[in-house]
Amino acid sequence: MKRNFSLLPDRKFDLLVCGGGIYGAWTAYDAALRGLSVAIVEQGDWAGATSSASSKLIHGGLRYLETYDFKLVRKAIQERQRLLELAPHRVWPLRFGVPVYRDSRIGTLQLKAGLMLYDFLAGRPGEIMSDAGIAHRHFDRAAFSERFPALARDGLKGGFTYGDAQTDDARLVLELIAGAMSAGAVCVNYCRLTGLVEAGGLVCGATVRDQIDDKSAQIFSRQTVYTAGQWTSASQPGREWCRLSKGVHLVMPGTMTDEALLLTAKSDGRVFFMIPWYGMTLL
Ligand SMILES: Cc1cc2nc3c(=O)[nH]c(=O)nc-3n(C[C@H](O)[C@H](O)[C@H](O)COP(=O)(O)OP(=O)(O)OC[C@H]3O[C@@H](n4cnc5c(N)ncnc54)[C@H](O)[C@@H]3O)c2cc1C
Structure with missing residues (x-):
């Protein structure tokens, strides 16, 4: 699997997925198999968070x-x-x-x-x-x-x-990412979503940063799915009710x-x- 950040800037996708754990990987794989143009970005390595630390x-x-x-x-x-x-x-x-x-x-x-x-x-x-x-x-x-x-x-x-x-949870995620890539999805790890782009009150894309080369880019998407696991609660204001737990x-x-x-x-x-x-x- 080779990451290629240059496939992201200024492109318009049907679906942008943020987070390369099991939920993001399945979403990207499933959507790509259905013929949608898909991009998935992961700030670290695939399955680098909870999805490689489950009870399997x-x-x-x-x-x-x-x-x-x-x-x-x-x-x-x-x-x-x-x-x-x-x-x-x-x-x-x-x-x-x-x-x-x-x-x-x-x-x-x-x-x-x-x-x-x-x-x-x-x-x-x-x-x-x-x-x-x-x-x-x-x-x-x-x-x-x-x-x-x-x-x-x-x-x-x-x-x-x-x-x-x-x-094997981590390998399952890797296999889904490989499958999504084979089905045409652009899958880039070490790429962080840093903000959402909005138009008319609707999300229409995101800004992302290449964590390796420190470059930023904008991506456009008809739909954006945020599968950021624990980061969902930590980074969203008004989610005080959402308490993190640890295993x-x-x-x-x-x-x-x-x-x-x-x-x-x-x-x-x-x-x-x-x-x-x-x-x-x-x-
Ligand atoms: C101790 C423990 C044991 C478990 N055991 C099981 C089990 O045996 N069976 C089972 O089915 N489930 C189990 N679970 C539940 C399961 O592991 C989780 O539900 C699942 O891994 C969550 O996946 P996820 O994709 O939502 O999150 P994660 O795997 O955390 O993935 C989210 C990803 O989003 C990325 N991300 C966050 N913010 C950004 C950003 N701004 N830009 C780009 N990327 C970003 C993160 O780097 C991360 O990789 C267990 C959970 C725990 C805690």
């Missing part, structure tokens, strides 16, 4: 069942299936284990009901997912300990496994093999994952 999961959102968000879970599961089919080299099935301890907030029956619903919402399991066994399974204490030997055994009653999916990952020596764990922190009941990640474990 393409999941249906099991936890949203607790808040009865069935529509959201169903939609996320459908998207998961679509990605498994469209990009099997980038999105692969991953099985999760969920232990049940004597003092677990969610007991065996409630978890069983949730996992049955999760499987049900997946509807047609699809060949790819069924290879990994989408349907949940229950294990007694001994069998679950044997499957996940790193888990504490004190108070362990047993556990379940269920199917979800994993990706932390630890990369540890590999204790997980080919299955992940969904665990609950004893201190505050928050859910976290232990995920196999290129021979290491991502916590």
Whole structure:
């Protein structure tokens, strides 16, 4: 992929996308495939922010069942299936284990009901997912300990496994940018959007600065999409209601093999994952 800032100045595009994370990359790729003329600018490197620092999961959102968000879970599961089919080299099935301890907030029956619903919402399991066994399974204490030997055994009653999916988030973004470029989009990283150009109260373009050569230019666009992630709230006045939150990952020596764990922190009941990640474990 070669950046070419000189393709931007004074051109008029159907769509200008600001921000080269997963949202910007998908938007540019999708629009370019639909035949629109597209430009996407990213102030740093592609996926240089949150989109390379996620937990790498393409999941249906099991936890949203607790808040009865069935529509959201169903939609996320459908998207998961679509990605498994469209990009099997980038999105692969991953099985999760969920232990049940004597003092677990969610007991065996409630978890069983949730996992049955999760499987049900997946509807047609699809060949790819069924290879990994989408349907949940229950294990007694001994069998679950044997499957996940790193888990504490004190108070362990047993556990379940269920199917979800994993990706390499940064590479997924890079692949979308490469795809957008192949479909004709102008994709320039190290290029910062510094201001919007308005005419008659409508946004009709933007000023951008080449972060490498320190040149500025104007671009014109029929539509502008701002997929700037956390910068959206930080840079917009009147968005005090929008609070930034932070997540932390630890990369540890590999204790997980080919299955992940969904665990609950004893201190505050928050859910976290232990995920196999290129021979290491991502916590
Ligand atoms: C800890 C954590 C774990 C997560 N785990 C998962 C998960 O497992 N699965 C999942 O689906 N989701 C997960 N998410 C959510 C997911 O990672 C985010 O929703 C997603 O990455 C956001 O993408 P984005 O494109 O909106 O933002 P970003 O990836 O932040 O991209 C925005 C880009 O805009 C650029 N930008 C900003 N201002 C400008 C400007 N003026 N000019 C040019 N470029 C600009 C930035 O440099 C940045 O690269 C997780 C989130 C967190 C925080």
